[in-house]
Amino acid sequence: MRWGLITAMILTLALLPLVQSTQEGNEVRIYLFWGKGCPHCAKEKLFLEEMKSKYPLRVVEYEVYYNETNREKFLEMCRKYGITPMGVPTTFIGDKYFIGFNDEIAEEIENEIKRELEELDTGKSCETKIPIIGCINPKNVSLPAFTVLIAILDGFNPCAMWVLCFLLTLLVYTRSRKKMLLVGSIFVSASAIVYFMFMAAWLNLFLILGYKDWLRIGVGILAISMGLINVKDFLFFKKGVSLTIPERAKPSLFRRMRKVVRGGELPATIAGTVILAVTANFIELLCTAGFPAIYTRILTLQKLSLLEYYLYLALYNIVYVIPLLAIVLFFVYTMGKKKLTEREGRLLKLIGGGLMLILGILLISRPEALSFG
Incomplete structure (x- = not known):
């Protein structure tokens, strides 16, 4: 099991460069809030397309006239910048x-793009600073x-x-x-489906509730608490x-495990394993709910289609x-x-808890830092 821990650490370290890597160089991220039928918005969109041909840009657009979720994001962004919403673009x-659009604003936007690129090139741009870890630039995450x-x-959750x-x-x-391979594989597969x-x-739930400050802060507090x-x-x-499997629930799990081990016929073994997996996932829900809740909240902060949301959930569970x-x-x-020894389990809790703390702090203080490229 020690090799499993080493593998987890190696994978984590190996993936960190990917998480913070740029996409074909440094990009400037622009958030444009616009409305259908707005002539100034249409002009700015054409202007930004022209800018994209000149500079490495990523333009994130939010239509606010007909999309309530985007309007909430617009209000949230205005609050972050300390301004009163004045209209679009x-x-x-x-x-x-920049509020509105004309030739003068177009020039100011281009100058700001140049300034941002200069900071990125000199390594001065830092969206988020985290103690010990340092600077994280989420524009290119x-x-x-x-x-x-x-x-x-x-996937390395101790529970x-x-x-x-x-x-x-x-x-x-x-x-x-x-039999070990059969039962183990069925248990893991059934657990993945339940997960x-x-x-x-x-x-x-998060999509229904929408982009609400209290919800984001609530999930952030949950992440910090669990961390x-x-x-x-x-x-x-x-x-x-402690976030562990309750002692009172273990006898029930033990009984189901013994039934699976003693099972004779293949259909009975498969059925017993599936029931065990479902039961175990419900019992350990409090222990394992942290990352799924945090991740799905962060996922809903992205501008994705419903299909893309589910594809990311599928990717998550395949890797899990x-x-x-x-x-x-x-x-x-x-x-x-x-x-798995107690020492190894405690180390896994430290790694997972530390990451939960970071994500919780970002959800509360810098949610824009969790908008990925």
Whole structure:
């Protein structure tokens, strides 16, 4: 299991350059709030298309006349910049904003683009500074890479790993690698489906509620709280409040595991494993809900289609099961000679808790830093 931890750390470090990598060089991100039928908006959109041919730009557009969610984002952006919404087009670049559009404003926008590019070229531009980690420039962050990073860390959740490892430990006594592989694979696959459904529920809840400050702040507070508890568990394991599987729920899980291990006929074994996976995911919900809730809230802050939202959830869950499948294969190969130790579980909590803290702080203080390229 020590190799699993090492693999998680290597993957995390390997993916960090991807998460912070630029897309074919440094880009300036422009937020344009416009309305259908607005002639000045149409002129600015043509102007920005011209600018895109001259400079490396990424223009994020929000139509506000007919889209309530975009109007809420417009109001939120105005509050962040300390201005009163005056109409459209309104353009935000870096720490500058431009209301309306004419030749003079066009010149000012181009000058601001040049200034932003100069700062990017000299490495002075820093959207978000995080203690210890330092400067993160979210203008060029890759959402797919961010998804992979969060999902791989989530896959090493100690609660999910504990249930799987205990089940596989019982299966070791059958001395059947075939049964271990079958039951382990079914358990992981069923868990992934249940996890996807949980995340889809979070996604739809956030989409229904829309872009609300109180919701974003609430999820941020949840992330910080869960992060602090996980960090606490690294220092003082199971002292006070802990995000672990409740002791009172373990006997029920043990009984279901034993039924699966003793199962004779293949259909009964498959059915028992699926029921066990569903039950285990519900029992460990409080322990594992952190990253899915945080990720889906961040996902809904992006300007994506419904299909894209679900594709990202699918990507998340495919990556999420990779560590769990690796554990199954490891157990099958070694016949359970290595197990997850308390020290390793605490280390995983520290890594996950630290990331939750960072994401929670960003959700509350700098939500625009979580708008990915």
